[in-house]
Amino acid sequence: MADPESQMSPFRPAGIRSDEPPFxxxxxxxxxxxxxxxxxxxxxxxxxxxxxxxxxxxxxxxLRVNNPKLRLSSPSIQNFQYDQNSTSLNITMSAKVTVDNENFGRYVFENCDAVVLYGNSTIGGGEISGGRVGARETKSIDVAMQLRWENLNFSNGGTDTNELIEIRSYAKMTGRVHVMTIVDRRKTIEMNCTMNLNLNSRSIMHSLCR
Structure with a gap:
């Protein structure tokens, strides 16, 4: 008689262990x-x-902000009075001040004064009007300067003669650079230009800004 346990055992394929989990x-x-x-x-x-x-x-x-550049250009004499006896000088000079803005945002600047110096002495000047210059643009501003000095003497380090006088124009301008709505930065720039005043030809020569 057959064993009951062997009759109830399920058939398993060859190679499959009974204790392995199903695939x-x-x-x-x-x-x-x-x-x-x-x-x-x-x-x-x-x-x-x-x-x-x-x-x-x-x-x-x-978004990088650089200093705009301030320069003096095209200086010319409008009125010239020179008394050789009293060595007094009275000159009206016109020029253009250029603001060169290389930034990708506008530069808004305030009014400032441009002074003219002989040696360390201030002999005149004029006002530079405030305004704005667009991104990557250059703006020109007309400036009138009045120069007066008495008892003129040529003592500028021996570089001057009775015909040629070296003078210097200086200005300090304050403004803000605005790049979109991200950058708002204050920038102060300076102008420092030298030029030669020719008393014989009554003209400005060799203007140089740095």
Whole structure:
């Protein structure tokens, strides 16, 4: 008579142990999903780094603020009175002051005074009107300067003669550079120009700004 236990035992294919768990694809699917999530995170971080680099490059070019340049140009004599006996001089000089703005934002500046010096002595000057100059633009401002001095003597370090006098024009301008709504920076610029006044030809020669 057959053994009851052998009759109830299920049939198992060869090579399969009874204590092994049944085959499942859940572990493989979870591993693939984890790998895809890791790759997505790497792509997101790479994109953030790339965009940050691009932004820094743009900011370094467009948001960087440099000092505008202030220059004196085209000086000319409008009125000339020179008394050789009393060595007195009375001159009206006109010139253009240029504000060169190389920034990617406008420069708004205030009124300031331009003075004319002979040696260390102030002998005249005029007012530079305030205004604004656009981004990457240059603005010219007409300036009239009055020069007066008495008892003229040629003592500027021996560089002057009875015909030629070296004078200097100086100005200090204050304003603000506005780049969109991101940058608002105060900038103070200076003008320092030398020129030669020819008493014989009654003209300004060799104007140089630095």
């Amino acid at each position: 499942t694809s859940t572990g493989k699917f979870t591993k693939q999903k984890h790998q895809e999530s890791s790759k997505l995170l790497v792509y997101v971080l790479a994109a953030v780094v790339f965009l940050g680099t691009v932004f820094l490059m743009i900011a370094s070019v467009f």
